Amino acid sequence: MCALLRPPALSRFVSVRFKSAAASQSLATKRGRDLRNPSSPDFLTFEDPQAFKAKSFWELVRALGVFRLCSFPALVNHCGKFVAGETEGEIAESMQKMSSLGLHPMLAVPIEEDLGESTGAVNNVSIDFAFDHGTLYIYSERRYEDNLTAMLACVHMSHSKGWSKNPMMQLKITALVSPELCAKLTSLLKTEQYDLNLLVRAMDGEEVVFPALNASENTHLLLGLQRLNKIGEASVGKVRVLVDAEYTYMNPALSLVTTAMMKKFNQRSAWIWNTYQCYLKESRNLLLEAIQTSVDQSFCLGVKLVRGAYMDKERKLAEKEGRTDPIHESWERTNDSYNGCLGIMLNLISEKPDRYMIIVATHNEESVRRAVTRMEELGLHGDGSSVCFGQLLGMCDHVSLTLAQHGFSVYKSVPYGSVDDTLPYLVRRAQENRTVLQGIRKERDLLRRELRRRLKEKIAGARQEKPQKSV
Ligand SMILES: Cc1cc2nc3c(=O)[nH]c(=O)nc-3n(C[C@H](O)[C@H](O)[C@H](O)COP(=O)(O)OP(=O)(O)OC[C@H]3O[C@@H](n4cnc5c(N)ncnc54)[C@H](O)[C@@H]3O)c2cc1C
Numbered sequence: 001m002c003a004l005l006r007p008p009a010l011s012r013f014v015s016v017r018f019k020s021a022a023a024s025q026s027l028a029t030k031r032g033r034d035l036r037n038p039s040s041p042d043f044l045t046f047e048d049p050q051a052f053k054a055k056s057f058w059e060l061v062r063a064l065g066v067f068r069l070c071s072f073p074a075l076v077n078h079c080g081k082f083v084a085g086e087t088e089g090e091i092a093e094s095m096q097k098m099s100s101l102g103l104h105p106m107l108a109v110p111i112e113e114d115l116g117e118s119t120g121a122v123n124n125v126s127i128d129f130a131f132d133h134g135t136l137y138i139y140s141e142r143r144y145e146d147n148l149t150a151m152l153a154c155v156h157m158s159h160s161k162g163w164s165k166n167p168m169m170q171l172k173i174t175a176l177v178s179p180e181l182c183a184k185l186t187s188l189l190k191t192e193q194y195d196l197n198l199l200v201r202a203m204d205g206e207e208v209v210f211p212a213l214n215a216s217e218n219t220h221l222l223l224g225l226q227r228l229n230k231i232g233e234a235s236v237g238k239v240r241v242l243v244d245a246e247y248t249y250m251n252p253a254l255s256l257v258t259t260a261m262m263k264k265f266n267q268r269s270a271w272i273w274n275t276y277q278c279y280l281k282e283s284r285n286l287l288l289e290a291i292q293t294s295v296d297q298s299f300c301l302g303v304k305l306v307r308g309a310y311m312d313k314e315r316k317l318a319e320k321e322g323r324t325d326p327i328h329e330s331w332e333r334t335n336d337s338y339n340g341c342l343g344i345m346l347n348l349i350s351e352k353p354d355r356y357m358i359i360v361a362t363h364n365e366e367s368v369r370r371a372v373t374r375m376e377e378l379g380l381h382g383d384g385s386s387v388c389f390g391q392l393l394g395m396c397d398h399v400s401l402t403l404a405q406h407g408f409s410v411y412k413s414v415p416y417g418s419v420d421d422t423l424p425y426l427v428r429r430a431q432e433n434r435t436v437l438q439g440i441r442k443e444r445d446l447l448r449r450e451l452r453r454r455l456k457e458k459i460a461g462a463r464q465e466k467p468q469k470s471v
Contacts, residue, residue, distance in 0.1 A: 033406075034376075035372050035373060035376050035406070036372075036373045036376055036377070042406075044365075044368070044369050044372060044402060044403075044406070046365045046368075046398055046399055046402050047446070048402065048446075049398075049446045049447070049449040049450035049453060050450065050453075051397075051398045051401040051402045051405065051446065052397070052398070052401060052446065052447060052450045053450075054100065054101045054102070054401070055101070057451075057454060060447055060450060060451045060454075061451065063397070063447055064447050064448065064451065088157070091157070091416050092161065094414070095161065095163045095414075096163075098163075098412060098414075099163055099164075101401060101404065102401070102404035102405065102410070103400055103401070103404055103410050103411070103412050104163065104164040104166075104167075104168070104384075104388075104409065104410065104411045104412070105158075105163055105164065105411070105412060105414045106168040106169060106170060106242070106390060106411040106412065106413050106414060107154050107157060107158050107169045107170070107414050107416060108154075108169065108170040108413055108414060108415045108416075109147075109150050109151055109154050109170075109172075109175070109415075109416075109417070110415040110416075110417055110421050110422045111147050111150065111172060111175040111421075114174075114179055114246075114247070140178065140220075141220070141223055144175070144176050144177070144178075144223070144224065144227060145227070147175040147176055148176060148227045148230060148231070150175075151171060151175065151176070151231055152230065152231065152234055154169050155169065155231065155234045155235045155238070155239050155241070156234070158238075158239045159235075159238040159239045164411075165384065166240060166384050166385065166388075166409070167238065167239045167240065168239065168240045168241075168242060168359070168411055169235075169239055169240075169241055169242065170241075170242050170243075170244055170413060171231065171241050171242065171243050171244065172243075172244045172246070173228070173243060173244075173246075173253075173254045173257060173258070174246060174250065174254075176224055176227045176228060176231075177220070177221065177224030177225075177227075177228075177257070178220060178224075179250060181217055181220055181221060181224070181253075182250040182253040182254060183249050183250050183253070184213075184217065185213075185221075185252075185253035185256065186249055186250055186251070186252045186253045187249075188211075188212050188213075189252045189253065189256065192211055192212055194210065194211075194256055196259060196260050196263050196297065198210070199225060199256070199257065199260035200260050200263055200264050202221070202222050202225045202226075203225045203226060203228065203229035203232070203260060203261070203264060204229065205226060205229075207222070208222065224257075225257065225260070228257060228261055229261075229264075231261075232261050232264060232265040232271070232272060235265075235271055235272075236265045236271045237271070239271070240270065240271055240272075240273060240302060240357075241271060241272050241273065242273045242275065242302070242304045242359065243258045243261075243272065243273065243274055243275060243304075244275055244304075245274070245275035245276065245277045245304075245306070245308070246310070247310055247313070247314065247317075248280070248314060248326050249317070251277075255274060255286075255290075258272060258274045259274070259290070259293060259297075262274070262294070262299045262300075262301065262302075263297050263299050266294075266299040266300040266301070266302070267298070267299060267300070268300070269300055269354065270300040270301060270302030270355075270356075270357045271302075272302065273302030273303060273304055273357070273359070274290065274301075274302070274303065274304070275303075275304040275305075275306055275361075276290070276303055276304070276305055276306070276341060277306055277307065277308030277309075278305065278306065278307050278308065278334055278337040278338040278341055279307050279308035279311055279327045279328055279334045279337070280308060280326055280327065280328075280337075281326060281327070281328055282326070283337050283341060284337060284340055284341060284344075287303070287341050287344060287345075288344070290303075291344075291348065291356075294355075294356075300354070300355045300356070300357070301355070301356050301357070302356075302357045302358075302359075303345055303356075303357065303358045303359070304358075304359050304361050304390070305338065305341055305342060305345065305358055305359070305360055305361060305362070306361045306362065307334055307338055307362065307364070308327070308334075311327055314326055314327055315327055335364075335366070335367070338362070338364075338367055339367060339370055342358075342360065342367065342370065342371055342374070343374065345358045346358070346371070346374045346375065346378060346380065346387070347378070349378075349380060349386045349387060350378035350379070350380055353380070353381075353385065353386040354386075356386065357385075357386045357387070358386070358387055358388075359387075359388050359389065359390045359411065360387070360388070360389045360390065361389075361390035361391075361413075362389075362390075362391075363391050363392070363395055363396040363399060365399060368389065368399060368403065371387070371389070372403075372406075372408070375387060382406070382407050382408035382409060383407075383409055384408075384409025387409075388408070388409040388410065388411060389403050389408055389409065389410045389411070390410070390411045390412075390413060391410070391411075391412055391413070392412065392413045393412045393413060393414045393415070398446045400412060
């Protein structure tokens with residue numbers, strides 16, 4: 001499929017590139033700024049401490065204090081900087097603050113499961129039963145139904161409060177379908193073909209029988225697809241739902257069900273988005289395949305582009321199982337892969353901004369600069385209709401705030417809930433994002449510089465005031 005796509009697609013990208021060079025000239029002049037030229041004052045260096053100008057003095061002090069506390073792992077649970085709060089009131093307050101800084105929230109319910117973590121794995125489902133409002137739930141289904149309730153509340157909160165023009169939220173499929181089944185489906189997909197239409201019919205409630213699954217697995221998949229259908233129905237026309245990518249032993253199954261959701265809900269615009277992890281050697285092919293499928297099946301494609309969070313575990317597992325490492329051998333290769341996929345998407349968007357959309361989900365300044373430069377060249381809007389940026393709450397605010405101040409649409413991934421719910425999620429994110437946490441050093445230095453600048457300003461102001469008072 002990819003081989004078929006590549007030649008015409010690439011030639012189209014080349015033609016776009018020529019066209020865009022002329023377009024960009026006029027755009028830069030029209031906007032009166034030049035984000036592409038390193039010697040221009042508009043060039044994004046992410047070195048200006050005034051990126052924090054919208055933060056109050058005490059917010060700067062708090063941020064620095066939090067970074068200090070977070071150097072002690074046991075204190076991470078006090079980091080309100082990384083979590084929106086627990087009650088609706090607390091969350092609303094955090095979101096209003098975020099809006100005042102020109103940033104948008106992307107809510108994330110902190111539920112996720114890995115293999116062996118489900119309390120009632122799909123193979124044991126016949127053991128526990130429970131009645132609720134006259135409905136018989138198998139115990140493990142009840143847990144996933146509870147997760148569905150939380151996800152639907154997240155859909156509602158994301159759009160009903162008016163925090164953002166184009167609301168977004170994150171969704172983990174393993175909160176609604178057991179990871180064991182996702183892993184089994186993934187291994188089946190190596191030999192079996194699962195027709196998208198079959199999945200869509202199952203989402204609509206038809207009693208479909210899927211090949212190679214036993215009866216309880218089939219039932220669980222049907223119920224899981226119906227749960228995903230409810231998310232799709234609640235969000236279409238209101239909230240963009242960004243499905244997270246997880247481990248390679250599950251991802252093909254996650255992509256399959258996500259593609260089925262896209263086929264059903266993305267006819268007019270991209271409401272369901274998938275995530276592409278550029279640390280994977282196969283990421284470019286996966287993206288090109290997704291683009292081809294979106295053309296063949298006539299749906300809009302929304303892409304969350306990330307480098308990938310599970311590098312260490314993926315590598316260890318591949319080594320243990322004697323498989324080839326699925327991850328690029330170096331960070332530089334991952335960067336090339338990221339920038340390549342970014343280029344493909346931006347070129348496509350410049351041709352069909354209503355059919356293709358992307359969130360450039362990275363803290364990497366170089367990738368952000370590349371995206372901004374290419375957007376300027378292609379004349380793409382930064383208003384978030386087709387291209388936006390994403391960072392994690394509390395991480396690299398100097399990047400997020402600088403982008404927002406230049407008029408780009410920026411989303412912060414915001415986990416919310418009780419400390420008990422969010423702590424395991426945060427610890428995982430912290431482990432996965434060690435390199436990003438190192439980048440915090442720069443943010444901390446910029447915060448210190450901004451604080452020093454304000455203190456100097458205050459002292460200078462006080463000195464000027466003094467003689468007047470004594471007159
Ligand atoms: C809004 C948002 C949503 C996200 N959603 C997901 C998701 O659904 N799934 C997911 O997996 N991740 C997700 N992430 C996390 C993301 O994948 C990265 O782990 C994180 O953002 C760090 O990458 P970076 O580009 O920001 O930073 P950088 O510091 O530029 O890159 C660090 C990343 O580079 C890669 N890397 C580092 N060293 C090497 C090496 N030696 N060889 C090869 N590659 C290397 C790793 O992927 C590492 O995480 C999300 C991030 C954001 C901001």
